[in-house]
Amino acid sequence: xxxxxxxxxxxxxxxxxxxxxxxxxxxxxxxxxxxxxxxxxxxxxxxxxxxxxxxxxxxxxxxxxxxxxxxxxxxxxxxxxxxxxxxxxxxxxxxxxxxxxxxxxxx
Amino acid sequence: xxxxxxxxxxxxxxxxxxxxxxxxxxxxxxxxxxxxxxxxxxxxxxxxxxxxxxxxxxxxxxxxxxxxxxxxxxxxxxxxxxxxxxxxxxxxxxxxxxxxxxxxxxxxxxxxxxxx
Numbered sequence: 001x002x003x004x005x006x007x008x009x010x011x012x013x014x015x016x017x018x019x020x021x022x023x024x025x026x027x028x029x030x031x032x033x034x035x036x037x038x039x040x041x042x043x044x045x046x047x048x049x050x051x052x053x054x055x056x057x058x059x060x061x062x063x064x065x066x067x068x069x070x071x072x073x074x075x076x077x078x079x080x081x082x083x084x085x086x087x088x089x090x091x092x093x094x095x096x097x098x099x100x101x102x103x104x105x106x107x
Numbered sequence: 108x109x110x111x112x113x114x115x116x117x118x119x120x121x122x123x124x125x126x127x128x129x130x131x132x133x134x135x136x137x138x139x140x141x142x143x144x145x146x147x148x149x150x151x152x153x154x155x156x157x158x159x160x161x162x163x164x165x166x167x168x169x170x171x172x173x174x175x176x177x178x179x180x181x182x183x184x185x186x187x188x189x190x191x192x193x194x195x196x197x198x199x200x201x202x203x204x205x206x207x208x209x210x211x212x213x214x215x216x217x218x219x220x221x222x223x
Contacts, residue, residue, distance in 0.1 A: 042198050
């Protein structure tokens, strides 16, 4: 079946730094979705990507749908404390989720 | 836009009891999904409805689990004879189907189930 590998598993960064995380799939995807989840809450959709090569921004967030259709990345610029949380990629013909990247911001 | 709502937010029950959760999707959305999420994992697909029809069920959905969406609006997920392994966050999502399975899904806040 389809599998998603999301990396890194966790990140510790200083406030103001840029962040980059990515997902790779074992097969071609036709949609990539990026979500953020805060503790005790459901995932919140950040960015949806529908075409290979598509680059989409949402404020300080930028995501790209890889040309091979087997990967996607999410960048966060100039991180702030409220960026702390778990970021999930999701996608595929029958949507599956990665295991998440946990973002920690050091004081 | 009130978003997807789920009730209750938390449920503690004893092993062997039955529990029922409710999900109210975004009003114009015709698809409704249920997921389960355990600690340190991403959400895992359980089942989904298009209007009132249940179109797919995951192998994760044992015969103790049943979901309904009788009028194509809200949905319920019932777990019978709960086991400690059922402890998880149960998430509901909805979408407006425009073709294909990967419609953009919007999630509710989840129901956290603890089975003692």
